[in-house]
Amino acid sequence: MITTWREFIGFFWIRLIMTMSPSWKRDLPPSCRPIHLTIPLANPWVPLRILALGKQASDVVQADVYLLTDIKPALLPRIRSGLSLRHSRAASPELLRDLRSDKGMDWIPTHGMWLTQLAVDGAAADLTYDLAIDVSGRGRPSRIAAGLETPRRLLPLLPAIAFVLVGLGVTAARRDRRGRS
Numbered sequence: 001m002i003t004t005w006r007e008f009i010g011f012f013w014i015r016l017i018m019t020m021s022p023s024w025k026r027d028l029p030p031s032c033r034p035i036h037l038t039i040p041l042a043n044p045w046v047p048l049r050i051l052a053l054g055k056q057a058s059d060v061v062q063a064d065v066y067l068l069t070d071i072k073p074a075l076l077p078r079i080r081s082g083l084s085l086r087h088s089r090a091a092s093p094e095l096l097r098d099l100r101s102d103k104g105m106d107w108i109p110t111h112g113m114w115l116t117q118l119a120v121d122g123a124a125a126d127l128t129y130d131l132a133i134d135v136s137g138r139g140r141p142s143r144i145a146a147g148l149e150t151p152r153r154l155l156p157l158l159p160a161i162a163f164v165l166v167g168l169g170v171t172a173a174r175r176d177r178r179g180r181s
Contacts, residue, residue, distance in 0.1 A: 045145040046131040048083075048120060057125035067116040067133065068099070068108070074134040075118075076141035077148065082122025083131075091115040 051061045061082075067073060068091060079085050091113040100108045120127065129148060132141035143149040 043132070043134050043136060043142065043145070045133060045142070048130050049127050049147060051120065052124035052127040055124035057123065059124045061120055061122060061124050061127050063120040065118040065120065065131065067114075067118075069114050069116070069133070069135045070112070071135055071137060072114045073116060074139040074141050075116075076132040076134075076143065076146045077129050082120060082126050084119045084121070085116070086119050087115060087117035089115065 046065055046067075048063075048065070051063055052059075055061065064086075072088065077083070093111060095115065096108055096110055096113060099105050100110070118131070130146050132143070132145035134141040144151050
């Protein structure tokens with residue numbers, strides 16, 4: 001389980017390179033704000049373990065994850081304790097029409113999409129994975145994207161990356177301190 005920012009940066013640095021466009025519902029309290037991410041990738045991933053960041057091991061993590069894909073996706077990890085499949089079927093024309101009517105969502109097709117809903121509901125200590133999605137039709141989501149394996153070719157680079165990130169953090173802290181004096 002990731003419990004500190006240092007562990008978070010160490011695990012997610014390669015994944016954070018992806019371009020994502022979050023939008024927040026500001027009228028809700030922070031613990032209830034939905035995040036809308038549009039990830040234009042052939043085989044996207046959902047960073048689930050970030051939901052447990054900073055929580056105690058026994059804290060309950062609850063979230064709904066909705067996927068709208070071209071075909072029925074293959075998911076990894078498979079459904080398990082704390083991760084359940086609530087919905088998996090062709091998206092209705094009414095849903096697609098409603099989504100298309102939202103600002104910036106005119107890219108959504110009028111038909112031929114698959115809607116999947118997953119529920120996360122379990123202890124923070126058990127949320128040790130991300131959700132890898134394969135929509136290629138091959139049925140092989142990435143174990144690396146799911147956080148179940150570390151890419152071997154990146155292992156030698158992790159100390160250098162950590163050094164750079166720590167250096168950036170120290171530099172930012174010094175600038176912040178100077179700005180306050």
